[in-house]
Amino acid sequence: MADGNGLEENEESDDISQLPVEQGQITEADIESMVQECSHEYSDLLNTMDQINDWMNDIEKKNDNLQSQLKELLESSREVRKEFQASEQSQSSNSQPDNNIPNINMKDDATKEG
Secondary structure, three states: OOOOOOHHHHHHHOOHHHOHHHHOOOOHHHHHHHHHHHHHHHHHHHHHHHHHHHHHHHHHHHHHHHHHHHHHHHHHHHHHHHHHHHHHHHHHHHHOOOOOOOOOOHHHHHHHHO
16 A cells, blocks of 8 residues: 555554564563663763752852952942042032131222222
């Protein structure tokens, strides 16, 4: 019943009855060997995942450290800015004349006399 496209033949090869277990071709030793291989692969996978986890923990610690350093830098920057603003205000108040001292204009006095 092949129609020339090979689908019938592929369907037969995919049939469950064609599995070696059904035909008795896989022995118990073969199964044990496959289990051991899978066990080794699983163990290797777990080791790799543990290593990735350790790296992620290290990255997280470094990130936390950087974050705390940035917070300290920000606070320090704020303090420096406040100090700078305070010093600017004190300098500007020192350079402005005091309103309690009368402003004596010598030119106006000279014109009044003459």
